Amino acid sequence: MQGLYEAEFFLLHRIQELRAPFLDWFMERVSFLGNGGWLFIVTGLLLICPKRTRRVGISILGSLLCGFLIGNVFLKNAVMRSRPCWLDGTVALLVASPADYSFPSGHTLAAFETAVSVFLYHRIYGSFMLVLAACIAFSRMYLFVHFPTDVLCGMLLGILIAAGVHIVVEKYKRYGILDIRKK
Template sequence: MKNPFKLFDNLFINLINKKMNNKFFSFLFYYITNLGGPFFLIGLVIVLILLGNNMRSLGIEIALALGVSTIVVQILKRTFSRNRPYWILENLNTYGIDLRDYSFPSGHSAASFSVCTIIALNFPAFSLLIMFVAILVAVSRIYLAVHYPTDVLAGIIIGIVSSLIVHYKLYPFLSLYFQNKF
């Protein structure tokens, strides 16, 4: 029996990386992928914290969710050591990106869905917009051939679950603890 994950990955990496390939998507995904990267996200957290009040709380909650999801992603990357698609598959559109770490799971997808989930839980009116952006970041990882679709799906799950744990358990506990200390 053939591996269903491999069939899924091959189907969607061919669809997204090869068949969707055009100048508009190449430009869009090459730049939008950075919204799930560390420079943008650290900057976002700093700006939110500096804004104060509700934004400060949101920034701290996002930072916690990113921390949890990043730890999980890094443990899994080192455990599975899955090679990136462009290291293995031929004839992919690679866009000159050369990463040295492993593929599974997608850290950008986990990070973008961590942020998306925290914002959606705190500001439901922005849910659809922020979800759209997170989906674009996730799809960009496949389009740019740096992740398999299963890497991205795992990252999405990690991001959502990490944020739910932070929002409903960790952040309330820490808020209560620090409120009583000061």
């Protein structure tokens, strides 16, 4: 495990070599988009309203709920992994040090759940969302608040949860359960 920490800190310190005023500004803002998951929740709520995008909205909101329970409630408290900024105070933080545990990255988890949910229904919009999700994921390492494996696991878990919820939504669509219009 010590070797993994060394490799991850090595990579995080290489990322710190990229620091520049514009990148600092950009990474702070792109990371802010994931704070509290509000952007993703609002996206899901807006998409659930029109009938033609309802399944996308349901998929996003279902994925976010599952991801919150699995990632933020269960895994963070089961693994209890310290953040890199807690273990190495040599890097000046651009954002406030988060108070919760590091594994998995909740920002990355929510971003990939949302992006994959959109991608499974609309490839073009989803592709843009995947680029945004990747930027959010990278920003968490750039800001020195997550290890690379926190981000990688958040990404993989987000993809798996979104795919699983998509399968469930499509299954129930066949039975008309998700059609909530009045007859």
